[in-house]
Amino acid sequence: MTKNIKLGIKLNILLAIIFLSITLAISFILSRILENYAEEIVADKASLLIETMNSVRQYTSSQIQPELSSRLETEQFFLPQTVPAYSAREIFENLRSNEKYSQFFYKEATLNPTNLRDKADKFETEIVESFRRDVGSREGKMADFQKYGFRTIPGGELFYIARPLAVNKESCLRCHSLPEKAPPSQIATYGKDTGFGWKLNEIVGAQIISVPASEVVRQARDLRWLVIGRVLIFLVLGIIILNIFLKLTITDPINKMSSFSKNLSTGDFSVEFQHESNDEIGILARSLNRLKVSLKMAMEMIENKPPKS
Known part of the structure; x- marks a missing residue:
């Protein structure tokens, strides 16, 4: 078949095959590089935000909570400002009021929360359960356990970082062990049915932050x-x-x-x-x-x- 093909055509066919192979190789390598680059960009954003939220939690726990904890016994309604998770969520919601950050999300998804707005959905529940399995199967500090990846929602593609939330202080059990031990204001505000039965060192939820990735991925x-x-x-x-x-x-x-x-x-x-x-x-x-x-x-x-x- 090739005997009747002219030399110039043969050379062009050979060059086309070589250049096509080069193009495919470049496309594959470049795709991997740009995907990694896009992931690094959104991961840096998510990491910065989650560390900021942890700073808010630490501030609330060390400076706000001691000042207000005594009032939980006397106030008619519970003071959510004493809860680190509440402070972090409120500050993040203020950030989301800026149009630029409206597609950023933060949630301390909990399997059995006191405040039902923190109730874990199906996706978040799977993350919490996987943290429980991982912590139970291998050793390491709680900070070493982290999950991340992409998640598609109706508004676009999100990159998320999740870290386990565990009961690491005895003081947490004041509000979450038994209804009889909880402050009266908590019972008056949230009732006796949710947020109890927690145990020390138990993973009860996951700290999840999601940042929009669609635009970065599109640009890549x-x-x-x-x-x-x-x-x-x-x-x-x-x-x-x-x-x-x-x-x-x-x-x-x-x-x-x-x-x-x-x-x-x-x-x-x-x-x-x-x-x-x-x-x-x-x-x-x-x-x-x-x-x-x-x-x-x-x-x-x-x-x-x-x-x-």
């Missing part, structure tokens, strides 16, 4: 196609330039030599093949010219040879 994909498009343009230009070079230095001289040889085969010795370069084509051209001279001499010798008597 646009950049990938832009780079691939530029690469294809340069590859096509390379093919064109290489074709011109091959035509001028190889295929055209070969075609001329073919025509020259055809004329020689018919006895036309008036033509002269000129090729000034010293490359392989030039060597072949000089050989053909010597062959022409040799054939001409041989023909003349035959013609001038006297006939036998």
